Amino acid sequence: MNLSMITDLYELSMANGYQQVLPKEVGVFDIFFRRVPDNGSFVVTAGLAQAIEVISDFHFSQEDLAYLQSLKLFTDDFLTFLENFHFSGDLSAIPEGTPVFPREPLLTISGPLIQTQLFETILLNIINHQSLIATKARRICYAAQGRPIMEFGARRAQGPSAATLGARAAVIGGCASTSNLLTAEKFGIASAGTMAHSWIEAFPDELTAFEKWAELYPDNSALLVDTYDVINSGVPNAIKVFKELVAKGHQPVGIRIDSGDISHLAKLARKQLDDAGFPNAKITASNALNEATIQSLLLNQKAPIDNFGVGEDLITSASDPVLSGVYKLVAVKHLGQTVAKIKISDSREKVTLPGIKSLYRLYNKNSHQAFADVIALKNEQLTTEMLVRSADPLDTKQKITLSNFDSMPLQTDIFINGKVVYTSPSVMAIQKQSQAAVQELPEETLRLTNPNKYPVYITEKLARLQEKLLNKQAH
Ligand SMILES: Nc1ncnc2c1ncn2[C@@H]1O[C@H](COP(=O)(O)OP(=O)(O)OP(=O)(O)O)[C@@H](O)[C@H]1O
Ligand SMILES: O=P(O)(O)OC[C@H]1O[C@H](OP(=O)(O)OP(=O)(O)O)[C@H](O)[C@@H]1O
Numbered sequence: 001m002n003l004s005m006i007t008d009l010y011e012l013s014m015a016n017g018y019q020q021v022l023p024k025e026v027g028v029f030d031i032f033f034r035r036v037p038d039n040g041s042f043v044v045t046a047g048l049a050q051a052i053e054v055i056s057d058f059h060f061s062q063e064d065l066a067y068l069q070s071l072k073l074f075t076d077d078f079l080t081f082l083e084n085f086h087f088s089g090d091l092s093a094i095p096e097g098t099p100v101f102p103r104e105p106l107l108t109i110s111g112p113l114i115q116t117q118l119f120e121t122i123l124l125n126i127i128n129h130q131s132l133i134a135t136k137a138r139r140i141c142y143a144a145q146g147r148p149i150m151e152f153g154a155r156r157a158q159g160p161s162a163a164t165l166g167a168r169a170a171v172i173g174g175c176a177s178t179s180n181l182l183t184a185e186k187f188g189i190a191s192a193g194t195m196a197h198s199w200i201e202a203f204p205d206e207l208t209a210f211e212k213w214a215e216l217y218p219d220n221s222a223l224l225v226d227t228y229d230v231i232n233s234g235v236p237n238a239i240k241v242f243k244e245l246v247a248k249g250h251q252p253v254g255i256r257i258d259s260g261d262i263s264h265l266a267k268l269a270r271k272q273l274d275d276a277g278f279p280n281a282k283i284t285a286s287n288a289l290n291e292a293t294i295q296s297l298l299l300n301q302k303a304p305i306d307n308f309g310v311g312e313d314l315i316t317s318a319s320d321p322v323l324s325g326v327y328k329l330v331a332v333k334h335l336g337q338t339v340a341k342i343k344i345s346d347s348r349e350k351v352t353l354p355g356i357k358s359l360y361r362l363y364n365k366n367s368h369q370a371f372a373d374v375i376a377l378k379n380e381q382l383t384t385e386m387l388v389r390s391a392d393p394l395d396t397k398q399k400i401t402l403s404n405f406d407s408m409p410l411q412t413d414i415f416i417n418g419k420v421v422y423t424s425p426s427v428m429a430i431q432k433q434s435q436a437a438v439q440e441l442p443e444e445t446l447r448l449t450n451p452n453k454y455p456v457y458i459t460e461k462l463a464r465l466q467e468k469l470l471n472k473q474a475h
């Protein structure tokens, strides 16, 4: 689908104006966010593959151009420019699945201002959405302590695209599988599913429903046991069917509980299954679960649950449904000169980091644990002993000297001179890299409640540039 027209009118109004009054300027924009949803300490980036597709395929159809002409806002030259649009600039970005922190440039795009301005809305839409859901999935997977999470959200997502790309992001964040077949097909992800209550209700009785299912799918016998009464009917009927399956040489899969007090029911069901000789039958739980309920079920209540199915709270990030990533102009190049730009706000916290920047993750030389990130000006060399400042102006401890570290650049070239120079890994490969990158972070930054803040620093050079521009603009 061509997404070029999913843009705010003002992007085109500005680009039309740039063509007339700033035709030669190159504009450099950063995408970054200031606040982590759910008071977490990090966001898991996602959406880069779709961002690359959109930029590569950015074009306007004759129908779009006729509509834009009808608005009577744009010059013929601008409409001709849109008709022949082809991105000719550079893009660097942090690969998908990477844990990232407030103020870090997730994506930096550089090219003729008239081009780069046009990508603001759609890139934010893609990156904000998928990063939000990947982050939520990471929280839910953390709570599940390695137990597989099946993504079940398609029916509750805010529309088909949010269902499909949200499920992709959920898998980047750690979900083991999705019930959404389009996502599974398109992105090479495992599909998973059990049965709905309608299957049970469609038969005269529960036992017949289970038996018919087991005949059809003898190796996929995850039976939904809560339609009538989990303990007095659902699990006993499942056990009868499991015995028949074993007699026929099949391995029963297990049960799904989708209502009531999940912990209480899972404990009773576990005992029934074990007593009947099915200690390997798995218990899956679902029903409006999220990281808090899963953590409570496992840690506090010691519920014997093996898998979780999670839909609405994951696919909508219901507890905190917005990642407010922004797209800010950080530099303008003209006649070979680069001029750093800043956006000043009433609050010091919101002042942008000017200039074209590089981002590094620092690892302790001995433990190889990541302990801080540093934002530097591009081409600035990190020194072995380095005085840096907190990137968060509200931090009390503002200056610190860093030493004894290895550094790794986090940004990768994606487009150079309008050509894609990057191949996106598969979603499952991204998931694996993401898990490894999260494991490198300090344990205290991972917890769900009141996590320790991970330090992000800026170099002295960048801090001085910011001060200089702040002072200049203030006068
Ligand atoms: N032991 C438990 N600890 C914490 N949360 C639980 C526990 N058992 C269930 N929950 C959660 O409590 C909520 C129960 O919601 P609700 O009362 O609507 O479910 P229900 O009674 O099964 O109704 P419905 O059939 O409409 O789903 C769900 O979010 C569920 O995940
Ligand atoms: O609760 P979520 O986290 O969103 O997980 C998905 C829910 O969707 C299904 O319920 P639904 O009532 O739609 O249908 P069913 O129970 O009849 O399958 C399923 O049983 C889960 O409860």
Ligand SMILES: O=C(O)c1cccnc1
Residues within 6 Å of the ligand: 152, 153, 179, 192, 193, 194, 195, 196, 286, 309, 311
């Ligand atoms: O397969 C399932 O059990 C399933 C799929 C979607 C939503 N709820 C449950």
